[in-house]
Amino acid sequence: MKTRESLITLKKAVHKFAFKENAVGIKRTYLYNSIFVVLLSIVSLGCQKSIDEITEQPLEKSTKSYLNKNTDNDPKKMLAFETLSDYEKFFNDPEFANKKIETTDYSPLRNTIDKINDLTDSQTPDLETNPIIEDEIYEGYGLLLDILNQKKLVELGNYIVRVDLAKDKIYTIPKNSPNAVDVILNSPTDESLVASHDPKTELISFLFNFIGCNDRWAQKKQVRLDSDSDGVYCSNRKRTKKELTYQSAGIYFSIVGEAKGQKRTLIWFSDNSQYPDISYFSYTFKRRCGSSEYWGGDPDSWGNSLAWSHDGNKATFRPYQSTYALKEFNVYANIVGCGGSHTLHIEDY
Numbered sequence: 001m002k003t004r005e006s007l008i009t010l011k012k013a014v015h016k017f018a019f020k021e022n023a024v025g026i027k028r029t030y031l032y033n034s035i036f037v038v039l040l041s042i043v044s045l046g047c048q049k050s051i052d053e054i055t056e057q058p059l060e061k062s063t064k065s066y067l068n069k070n071t072d073n074d075p076k077k078m079l080a081f082e083t084l085s086d087y088e089k090f091f092n093d094p095e096f097a098n099k100k101i102e103t104t105d106y107s108p109l110r111n112t113i114d115k116i117n118d119l120t121d122s123q124t125p126d127l128e129t130n131p132i133i134e135d136e137i138y139e140g141y142g143l144l145l146d147i148l149n150q151k152k153l154v155e156l157g158n159y160i161v162r163v164d165l166a167k168d169k170i171y172t173i174p175k176n177s178p179n180a181v182d183v184i185l186n187s188p189t190d191e192s193l194v195a196s197h198d199p200k201t202e203l204i205s206f207l208f209n210f211i212g213c214n215d216r217w218a219q220k221k222q223v224r225l226d227s228d229s230d231g232v233y234c235s236n237r238k239r240t241k242k243e244l245t246y247q248s249a250g251i252y253f254s255i256v257g258e259a260k261g262q263k264r265t266l267i268w269f270s271d272n273s274q275y276p277d278i279s280y281f282s283y284t285f286k287r288r289c290g291s292s293e294y295w296g297g298d299p300d301s302w303g304n305s306l307a308w309s310h311d312g313n314k315a316t317f318r319p320y321q322s323t324y325a326l327k328e329f330n331v332y333a334n335i336v337g338c339g340g341s342h343t344l345h346i347e348d349y
Contacts, residue, residue, distance in 0.1 A: 072105070072107065073107040073111075073149075073150050073151075074106075074107075075149065075150075075151040075153060075181050075185060076181050077104075077105050077106040077107070077149065078104075078106050078148075078149040078153045078154050078160075079100065079101075079104055079106060079146075079149070079154050079155065080104075080154075080155035081155065081156050081157070082157070083157075083208070084157075084204060084210075084323075087156060087204070087208075087323055088323055090143070090147070091143060091321060091323060094306065097143070097146070101146055106149045107149055107150050108145060108146045108147075108149060108150070109135070109138060109144070109145045109146075109148040109150055109152060110146055111150060112132065112135045112150050113135070113136075113138060113145055115132065116132055116133060116135065116136055117139075117270070119132070120268075120269045120270070121269045121270050123265060123266060123267060123269060125266075127267060128267070134166065137165050137166055138152075138165060140243070140245070140247075140256065140258060140316075141247060141249065141252065141254070142247075142252075142254055142256065142318055142321050143252070143321055144163070144249060144251075144252040144254075147251070147252065148163055151185060152164065153181065153184070153185075154251070155175055156204075156207045156208070156251060157207040157209065158176070158207075158209070159172045159173065159174060159175055159207050160172070160173050160174075160175050160180050160181060160184055161203070161207070161250070161251055162184050162185070162188065163199075163249050163250065163251065163252075164188070165249065168198075168199060169188070169196050169197070169198075169199070170196070170197040170198070170199055170201070170203065170249065170250035170251070171184050171188045171194050171195070171196055172184075172194070172195045172197065172203070172206070172207070173193060173194050173195070197250055198217075198250075199220065199248045199249050200217040200218065200219055200220060200248045200325065201217055201250055201325070202217060202250070202253070202288065202323075202324060202325035203250045203251055204251070204323050204324070207251070213288045213289035213290075214289070215288035215289045215327045216288075216327055216328075217248070217288065217327070218246060218248070218325065218326045218327060218328055218329055218348045219246075219248075219348045220245075220246055220248045221245065221246045221346040221347070221348055222244070222245040222246070222346065223243065223244050223344045223345065223346055224242070224243045225241070225242040225243075225342055225344070226239065226241040226242070230242075230339075230342075231342070232337065232338050232339040232342065233338055233339060234339070237263055237264050237265075238261075238262070238263045238264075238271060238274075238338060239262050239268075239338050240259055240260065240261055240262070240274060240276050240337025240338040240339065241258075241259070241260045241262055242258070242259050242276075242335040242337065242342055242344060243256075243257065243258045243259075243260075243344070244256075244257045244258075244333045244335075244344035244345070244346050245257075245258075245346070246326070246329055246331070246346055246348065248325060251323065252321075252322075252323070253320070253322050253323070253324060253326060254318055254320055254321045255318065255326075255331055256316065256317065256318040256321075257278050257281055257316070257317045257318075257331075257333040257335060257344070258314065258315065258317075258335075259276035259277065259278060259315045259335045259336065260313065260314045261273070261274030261275075261276050261312070261313050261314065261337065261338075270313050270314075271313065272311070272312040272313045273312055274312065274313065274337060274338070275310075275311070275312050276310075276313075276314065276315050276335070276336060276337035277310065277315050277335075277336040277337070278299050278310075278315050278317050278333055278334065278335050278336070279334045279335075279336050279341065280296070280297070280298060280332075280334040281295075281296070281297070281298075281299050281317055281319070281331075281332070281333045281334070282294075282295065282296030282297075282331070282332045283295060283296075283319060283320070283329065283331040283332075284329065284330045284331075285326050285327075285329035285331075286326065286327045286328050286329075287324060287326060287327060288324065288325055288326065288327045289327075290324075290327075295319065299315075299317040302317075302319075307319050307321075315335075317333070328347075328348055328349045329346070329347060329348055330346075330349075331345070331346050331347070332344070332345050333345075
């Protein structure tokens, strides 16, 4: 069978048919791809070439199979990493991370953030006085939402760690301490049992018991545009929230830019029709006692990388996400949405 010639002929035929439709571009592309996949499957029955060889498409990025994870919200149930190697692998290997999440009986903090978003989008009355809204501060913290359980706990090495962004503290307690979970949740200021740390501090050397680096830790920095005076409104009921942040949480560090479309009646909630964008991003940073790294360009060039995502509601670019803190950084982002393009800048040296 002349596989390539047959496929080219099929593809042209489907392309011609699909573009006769009057739907918008997105629907047209979806129709084209759907029909082509069906025809490709039929042709492939008599062919010896693999799908990857025929289509020459990049592998689809790993899906987050834990998005609908529903488990008991018991604070004693949490992820546990006995070694630094496993903790680093959770950041660097999506398949490993997904498997660990799926096979651990715990309720990740992501469940809380998802519920907040659902309540916001449904415009739940009195949401601002609902205690759950206090955890909104964790939104946008990437992989940390899966590392922590809903009580913001994780077991690392011989310690249980609690990340309290509201109080700007990271608490640790030896995991073998009597009633360790109850103590770290209810008596975190008991210095005889619980140690308190600044979120900018890289804690992995302490938690996994090895000699760390003596370089400085970069400070958390954020620029946010979300008010009328910031020039990010399309109207008094529609805006694009634009942010650029260096996140530090003791056991998690990240550089992230985000544009989020919002509209409001009584409260601000998601607007899925804006399609905001990050048109340009550049960074220079230096790891503590390590190398420097520079990059600049359009995040679209990262293709299927998990660092870049965008849809009708939100655009997010996270080029750095690690167990390791940075020594210094200098970051720019051009974020596009309501009010046009704004250049955001953060630095710490």
